Amino acid sequence: MKKLKEVFSRLKRLKKPLLTENVRFSYPNQEVLKDISLNLKKGEIVAIIGKSGSGKSTFLKLISGIISTKYKGRIRIFGKPKFFEKDKLGFVPQELAFIPDLNLLDNIKIAGLNLGITEQTAIEVADKLMTFLKLDENLNKFPRELSGGQRVRFNIVLSLLHNPEILVLDEPFVGLDFLNRRLLWHFIESMRRKGKSIILTSHLLTETQEHVDRLVILKNGRVLFNGKLEKLKEKFRINYIFEVRFSHLSKDNFSKIKKYCIYKDTEILDNYERYIMFGVKTGRQRTALLSLFSKLNLNFSEISFREPNLDEIFLKA
Ligand code: ADP
Numbered sequence: 001m002k003k004l005k006e007v008f009s010r011l012k013r014l015k016k017p018l019l020t021e022n023v024r025f026s027y028p029n030q031e032v033l034k035d036i037s038l039n040l041k042k043g044e045i046v047a048i049i050g051k052s053g054s055g056k057s058t059f060l061k062l063i064s065g066i067i068s069t070k071y072k073g074r075i076r077i078f079g080k081p082k083f084f085e086k087d088k089l090g091f092v093p094q095e096l097a098f099i100p101d102l103n104l105l106d107n108i109k110i111a112g113l114n115l116g117i118t119e120q121t122a123i124e125v126a127d128k129l130m131t132f133l134k135l136d137e138n139l140n141k142f143p144r145e146l147s148g149g150q151r152v153r154f155n156i157v158l159s160l161l162h163n164p165e166i167l168v169l170d171e172p173f174v175g176l177d178f179l180n181r182r183l184l185w186h187f188i189e190s191m192r193r194k195g196k197s198i199i200l201t202s203h204l205l206t207e208t209q210e211h212v213d214r215l216v217i218l219k220n221g222r223v224l225f226n227g228k229l230e231k232l233k234e235k236f237r238i239n240y241i242f243e244v245r246f247s248h249l250s251k252d253n254f255s256k257i258k259k260y261c262i263y264k265d266t267e268i269l270d271n272y273e274r275y276i277m278f279g280v281k282t283g284r285q286r287t288a289l290l291s292l293f294s295k296l297n298l299n300f301s302e303i304s305f306r307e308p309n310l311d312e313i314f315l316k317a
């Protein structure tokens with residue numbers, strides 16, 4: 001019985017598209033990833049979020065085999081070391097990766113060669129991807145003749161010609177307007193329906209939360225959080241955002257409010273001039289703040305009392 005369980009758990013590990021355990025990685029002058037353990041399930045969309053320099057790109061490049069193999073810890077793709085299963089993975093770099101002097105068709109052929117597939121397959125797959133991403137009828141154009149948003153989408157096409165099981169996208173939404181971002185989300189969600197697993201990074205936190213299954217927050221090369229949005233709200237214990245704009249707010253009164261907040265376990269998430277954003281846990285905390293304002297003789301307008309979005313939770317992280 002125990003043996004059977006072991007076999008099953010081994011099979012489960014083998015099936016997991018991506019598994020990393022205690023991954024550490026350093027550039028010559030700096031340790032960038034300190035202890036990353038993450039997994040990606042089949043048909044899952046995971047977003048890595050973190051401030052600039054927190055190691056997001058380094059992590060994606062490392063799992064995709066773009067940078068050094070000199071890391072500590074384990075990286076497994078479908079249960080195998082990453083250099084055996086690299087063709088199962090499609091990495092879309094943030095930097096555009098096509099050759100400017102070649103037209104799109106030739107770029108597709110070259111990218112296909114690099115990915116180890118035939119010209120014909122490359123062209124067939126590109127055709128489908130380009131139709132989905134609204135890039136058709138452009139094959140004879142040169143990259144410089146595309147708009148910025150078209151270039152970003154073409155960059156994605158080139159990385160996925162080999163029909164990988166895992167899509168790794170580094171900041172894929174940068175440079176896309178609202179409609180194109182929506183188009184790209186549709187594309188990513190359609191890939192998930194096909195059973196692909198997607199790991200991406202993004203700065204657009206509020207928009208990201210609506211589309212992903214799980215969020216991973218990186219801070220200084222460590223996983224600060226890994227889970228669903230609801231769990232994130234719980235971890236940072238903010239249930240509501242309470243925003244207030246005062247008609248006048250002296251330094252003295254601001255420091256009184258600040259002291260009160262520390263004492264009453266209420267967060268000040270943001271403030272400038274006469275505006276304060278509080279993170280509160282209950283309606284009662286809001287009532288208590290309101291009576292503090294009247295005790296201090298402060299005139300104010302209440303801007304909102306609502307659930308927080310991801311950016312606001314992130315302010316605390
Ligand atoms: P993010 O994508 O989260 O903004 P990066 O992974 O690009 O973060 O960078 C993490 C840290 O590693 C930064 O401090 C950055 O300066 C450093 N770094 C990135 N690339 C290199 C490199 N090729 N050589 C040395 N340091 C690098």
Ligand code: MG
Nearest residue numbers: 056057058170
């Ligand atoms: Mg980056």
